[in-house]
Amino acid sequence: MKLKIRQFWLFIFSCFLVLLSSVVFHSPTLAHWADLAVAEITVNPTKTQMVITFPTDLVSFADDNRDGQLSSQEVTNHKGELEKFIGEKIRLQNETSTDGSLVVAFSRSLPKNLQNNVNTHTTLELTYNWSQPVTELYLNYDLFLPNVSTARCLATVTQGGETQNLVLSPEKKEFALIKGSVWQQIGSFILLGIEHILSGYDHVLFLVSLLMLGGGLGYLLKVVTAFTISHSVTLSLAVLNIVTLPSQFVESAIALSIVYVAGENFWRKDIKGRWILTFIFGLVHGLGFAGILKETHLSQGNLALSLASFNIGVEIGQIIIVCLAFAILHTLRKYPWELNLRRVLSAGVVAIGLFWFVQRAFGLFA
Incomplete structure (x- = not known):
């Protein structure tokens, strides 16, 4: 009982600490026209x-x-x-x-x-x-x-x-x-895709939170594949204007997906079937990836090439993030305090996700 009470207060303290730092030091979390x-x-x-x-x-x-x-x-x-x-x-x-x-x-x-x-x-x-x-x-x-x-x-x-x-x-x-050369177009959009996900802290936290429960290379491959397929589908549909949702709704939903996955790390006992959750939430994240491309007037004649190149860049950035997080978390598993660390990190991600949700859904703390 004492252990559960200690875990509860650890969770509350972590949420408060990270939420406070988010309010004080937060930077814009949405892709704006400003720059x-x-x-x-x-x-x-x-x-x-x-x-x-x-x-x-x-x-x-x-x-x-x-x-x-x-x-x-x-x-x-x-x-x-x-x-x-x-x-x-x-x-x-x-x-x-x-x-x-x-x-x-x-x-x-x-x-x-x-x-x-x-x-x-x-x-x-x-x-x-x-x-x-x-x-x-x-x-x-x-x-x-x-x-x-x-x-x-x-x-x-x-x-x-x-x-x-x-x-x-x-x-x-x-x-x-x-x-x-056509390669200058391909290269520039690949770099844009890499930079977009590496600077998209919400997507990064979502992917890292999925790895908190552990799992081997098989799980890692399922997570990467599920996320790749799902966000590629909605990214393409959104850029082609086949699926259109308000950006405020999409960004708020992305924040909630982070909260859910990070919070699930406290009660979920295994990773069985979690890749399905990755696929579902990946559909929402794909709409978020499309934001920067939808805000521009890309040539329809070369749209497929630009879209494919951008998506390749996103995948490269995603693989970098997942591999680094996987390696670090796997290394930490040999330490006795590793479980508490994962809980602290998960609590912090929940706090940040909640902050982003309130900010995006209600326009507060802007």
Whole structure:
């Protein structure tokens, strides 16, 4: 009886400690537009046009009324400054390393998913001109919020009747826009998938919690396979707009899945059939994975390739997480205090999951 009472208070203390730290040190748990940009690039022989939507904070010097979006008048008033600044951040060079002459204009072509966030982003039309037709064209993109590791620009490039989707990041910001290899598209979306799951702390905690009860390689393979199949299905259906659910509902459900799996570690005695639970909850997590792709206007012609590459990246990141967690937990099993440690960790995950659920479902602690 004393042991059960001690376990109960250990659970309560762990929940309180982790919940407190979550409130004090929490970071945003949802994928927001705050650090994301979207560009539609059309390449012609002597002219390349780019309609780009990006965080207004990057050009705050031109936001005279501080409303979070540049107006047509503000773009006109600061045209020279904008062309100088953007010309340094987004460079287009031909085969002789000659920069295109840049003209910046106001645009109202806000992406549909941004209509409710017009106080954070600005859309501009950039036109780069050359005196002679270009045979090669290279993009060097550096318009990112400083010191933001998750900053990205998802670009759709149309040239000569062919379309390509690219993910631009602070680590990968140079691409060929003419005669570009398909591997640059595949590679950029694989990296996006890896980064998306490694930075998706809710998905990480869900996977780690599934391993808390132990199990051998057979169980590990079942967990990975079940999660892979289920989230791949809903990821594809969501991106193709076959299945659509409110993001608030999806993110709240993901939080509850974490709470349930971590809480189950206290009363569940074995892992038999737990992979079925993984499959069911994986369907919800797949809808969460789709968020970043649904928020962009990816080319329908290359959507399958982008989706497959992104999914491969998610799988690579998932395997990294599961293998590391499995190795660490397996090593700890030889210590007598290992059971209490797993309970403390599970209690902490329950607390974090509950915090995220309240935050996402009711918009509190934001």
